[in-house]
Amino acid sequence: MSDDQTSLYAARVPIFPRRVSGYFRRLKWVIMIVTLGIYYITPWIRWDRGPNLPDQAVLVDMANRRFYFFWIEIWPHEFYFVAGLLVMAGVGLFLFTAMLGRVWCGYACPQTVWTDLFLVVERWVQGDRNARMRLHNSKWDARKIRLKVTTWALWLMIAVATGGAWVFYFTDAPTLLFNLVTFQAPGIAYMTIFVLTMTTFVFGGFMREQVCIYMCPWPRIQGAMMDDDTLTVAYREWRGEPRTRGKKRREAAAEASAAGPQIGGRSPLITMPGVRNTTTGKFARAEGPGDCIDCNACVNVCPMGIDIRDGQQLACITCALCIDACDEVMEKTGAARGLIDYVALSDAPREAAGGDPINVRKHLMRPRNYVYAGVWAAFGLALLFALFIRPDIEMTVAAVRNPTFVVLSDGSVRNAYDVRLRNKHGEERPFALSVSADSGVVLSVEGADTDDIVMVPADAQHRVRVYLTAASGTPVSTRERTNLDLWVEDTESGERASVGTSFNGRENQ
Amino acid sequence: MSERRKDPVTGTETTGHEWDGIEELNNPLPRWWLWCFYGTIAWGLIYVILFPAWPLINSATGGILGWSTRASVAEDIAAVDAQHAERFAALTELDPAEIPGHPELSGFALNAGAAVFRTNCSQCHGSGAAGAKGYPNLLDDDWLWGGTMEEITYTIRHGIRNEDDPDARYSEMPAFGEILSGDEIATLVTHVQSLPEGTDPLAGEGGTLYDENCSSCHGLDAKGDPALGAPNLTDAIWLYGGSDDALTETITNARYGVMPPWVERLGEGEVRAVAAYVYSLGGGVSEEAAAAGQ
Structure with missing residues (x-):
């Protein structure tokens, strides 16, 4: 034991969270079912886009450089939509962290959700906390091997399904599944599944809280984003202390208040950087035992293995299961619920001095959050607006400037343009090219028989060389530079688009 | 190494390291992290054996797999x-x-x-x-x-x-400097310069000279002949320039591209x-x- 204390390296202490029920547990079940459901089922949703396009609702088509999301199709040059979504995700995270602390960690982070799922399996096979602890401490006999191997096998199946689901987002899911099971899928698919299977299996089954405490940068970043009004899971020590249990509550209370401030036992107190540390016992009642009966229910249910009564700490992911556990106990003892609760730092002095808890809305509705919500909504609306005004046909024009113009045998002057036409429809469309009528130049298309109609394949960009010719002696042919517009029209739908460019004449003749 | 003790504020043991009264708390690193560190060392050793790694004076160790970026590029090419x-x-x-x-x-x-x-x-x-x-x-x-x-x-x-x-x-155009006089060439230059404006190739004094000397290759209509590489003289394009000097030079000495x-x-x-x-x-x-x- 003394070796352990002096070592610079610590082995992981296994954690056996007890089953708990209550409001937050139910909320977490719902979130788990919804998020995992979205993840596993989405690639299998079909969405008819016509014969030329994939019928997968959500598809990241790397090979053809397209991203499909139900009725939305993103081309590479529209990547700003993705950038905008990332900005929204960032600002959204600011908003949620400012309001609710590490709510992402506690409810929606894949590490949390999959660990929760793995715990369900573990509990189903090996039993609840006490049974698992007994099993862990027992010798390796046939029963232990059977139970452990069963657990690991189930975890591995979930892990394979998780890694497998990922690759379905990148190509047609049914085809890939068929190829996977018949060993015809590309090596990269198997490799990806293998890597994600192993990370899911190891992170969800064995590393769990170690990932959050030692590998993830997010706890540190979020600590800097919280303020005194951020709601976070906390222990009302001014109500709970001095904690006592059983018949000795009253004597213990006297001892505790005499001993002064207490430091919690199980885990080292790791203070959130930048957040004031409220020492336990500071607001302890002058007399009588606190509401905490020191039953350790909050500690036993904690998937991180910490004691929330030590105060806010780096290792707490605010999953709120200790709230459920404590509320259950408080109901039994006849005390008010909320000994462990969503509390803001600014609540502590007021409540300790005898003030009433204030409505959480007062914590949430503060200027900082309005700014975040406003920025978030502005980006969202801008993206929506951009999405709806986005044209289905597009054209870019690059004037060929090597050489700037060509003189033809009849003395007319010709300019060439590299024109890219984008057809975002699901079928081939005839695009008619034209030039503003009053410009005095004639348009023709390289290699096209019917002059100015270009067939653009479905969902594709098509490059054509377009010539504008000004007859000999006309003003356009002699002027150094004439600005004009190129027009493209989808002759089936009537959609039009134009791009401004310029025509170079023979200046000196 | 000074004495290890328990820090009264945090309750955490110190490592015993002390610099000017500042002590280091021992918040132990997870053991698996240490194993990962050893793992990377092992990986590095294996990599050095398998792949090109150690720089020598003129080259580098080859690695027992024989892989190299150049060979890889050569394969791709x-x-x-x-x-x-x-x-x-x-x-x-x-x-x-x-x-x-x-x-x-x-x-x-x-x-x-x-x-x-x-x-x-x-x-x-x-x-x-x-x-x-x-x-x-x-x-x-x-x-x-x-x-x-x-x-x-x-x-x-x-x-x-x-x-x-x-x-x-x-094909070869004759050097008309040896056949025609300077005046005749000057007349021909003026005549040829007027062809793109629609002048009849056979009209006038220049036309007569054209008919006698040029039309067999450039055609009676002066539109040239692709079979002989004879340029069209009625269009706006002059390969060697359409100025007096350029055309005089062309007719006198001919061109041989x-x-x-x-x-x-x-x-x-x-x-x-x-x-x-x-x-x-x-x-x-x-x-x-x-x-x-x-």
């Missing part, structure tokens, strides 16, 4: 070349005039042809194919030796007026590709248009 060889072979088998009808092959031909052009042709014809004095502009609609795919391919394959290829296109044959150097596949590229630059003449023109 060989793979691309093999793929291209197939397509060049397909191009060679096709009738040049039919290339535009095969979208995939023609796309390949245009891209490959553009690369071949930049490497081999741009020195004279310019990177934009606009030519220069004495080097034809390939973007316009004027062709000395014909602008159909077939004719362009032949010109590139065998070249013009070279001594390396017996099939090269050949030379282009090397390319089939030996490029191979038939690349010749076809670069012909398709040149054809696509804006001056290509379709077979039907050529037939209608004759």
Whole structure:
């Protein structure tokens, strides 16, 4: 034991969270079912886009450089939509962290959700906390091997399904599944599944809280984003202390208040950087035992293995299961619920001095959050607006400037343009090219028989060389530079688009 | 090493390290992290044995797998070349005039042809194919030796007026400085300069001189003859310039533009590709248009 204390390296202490029920547990079940459901089922949703396009609702088509999301199709040059979504995700995270602390960690982070799922399996096979602890401490006999191997096998199946689901987002899911099971899928698919299977299996089954405490940068970043009004899971020590249990509550209370401030036992107190540390016992009642009966229910249910009564700490992911556990106990003892609760730092002095808890809305509705919500909504609306005004046909024009113009045998002057036409429809469309009528130049298309109609394949960009010719002696042919517009029209739908460019004449003749 | 003790504020043990009264708390690193560290060392050792790693004076250790970036690039290039060889072979088998009808092959031909052009042709014809004095502009609609795919391919394959290829296109304009007097040449220059404006090639004193000396190659209508490489004198394009001095020089001493044959150097596949590229630059003449023109 003394070796352990002096070592610079610590082995992981296994954690056996007890089953708990209550409001937050139910909320977490719902979130788990919804998020995992979205993840596993989405690639299998079909969405008819016509014969030329994939019928997968959500598809990241790397090979053809397209991203499909139900009725939305993103081309590479529209990547700003993705950038905008990332900005929204960032600002959204600011908003949620400012309001609710590490709510992402506690409810929606894949590490949390999959660990929760793995715990369900573990509990189903090996039993609840006490049974698992007994099993862990027992010798390796046939029963232990059977139970452990069963657990690991189930975890591995979930892990394979998780890694497998990922690759379905990148190509047609049914085809890939068929190829996977018949060993015809590309090596990269198997490799990806293998890597994600192993990370899911190891992170969800064995590393769990170690990932959050030692590998993830997010706890540190979020600590800097919280303020005194951020709601976070906390222990009302001014109500709970001095904690006592059983018949000795009253004597213990006297001892505790005499001993002064207490430091919690199980885990080292790791203070959130930048957040004031409220020492336990500071607001302890002058007399009588606190509401905490020191039953350790909050500690036993904690998937991180910490004691929330030590105060806010780096290792707490605010999953709120200790709230459920404590509320259950408080109901039994006849005390008010909320000994462990969503509390803001600014609540502590007021409540300790005898003030009433204030409505959480007062914590949430503060200027900082309005700014975040406003920025978030502005980006969202801008993206929506951009999405709806986005044209289905597009054209870019690059004037060929090597050489700037060509003189033809009849003395007319010709300019060439590299024109890219984008057809975002699901079928081939005839695009008619034209030039503003009053410009005095004639348009023709390289290699096209019917002059100015270009067939653009479905969902594709098509490059054509377009010539504008000004007859000999006309003003356009002699002027150094004439600005004009190129027009493209989808002759089936009537959609039009134009791009401004310029025509170079023979200046000196 | 000084004494390890428990820090009264945090309740955490110190490591015993102390600098000027500042002590270090022992918040232990997870043991698996240590194992990961050892793992990376082991991985590094294996990597150094398998792959090129240690720099020596002139090279580096090779690694027992024998892998190298250069060999890897060479493999990739060989793979691309093999793929291209197939397509060049397909191009060679096709009738040049039919290339535009095969979208995939023609796309390949245009891209490959553009690369071949930049490497081999741009020195004279310019990177934009606009030519220069004495080097034809390939973007316009004027062709000395014909602008159909077939004719362009032949010109590139065998070249013009070279001594390396017996099939090269050949013609030679006489130096009229030895045949005509200076006054006659001056009259002819003025006459030829007026042809693009619609003057009858056979009209007047200049017309008589033209008829006697020039029309056998450039034609009675002065529109030239692609079979002889004789330029059209009625259009707006002058390969060597249309000024008095330039035309006097041309008629007096004649011109003798030379282009090397390319089939030996490029191979038939690349010749076809670069012909398709040149054809696509804006001056290509379709077979039907050529037939209608004759």
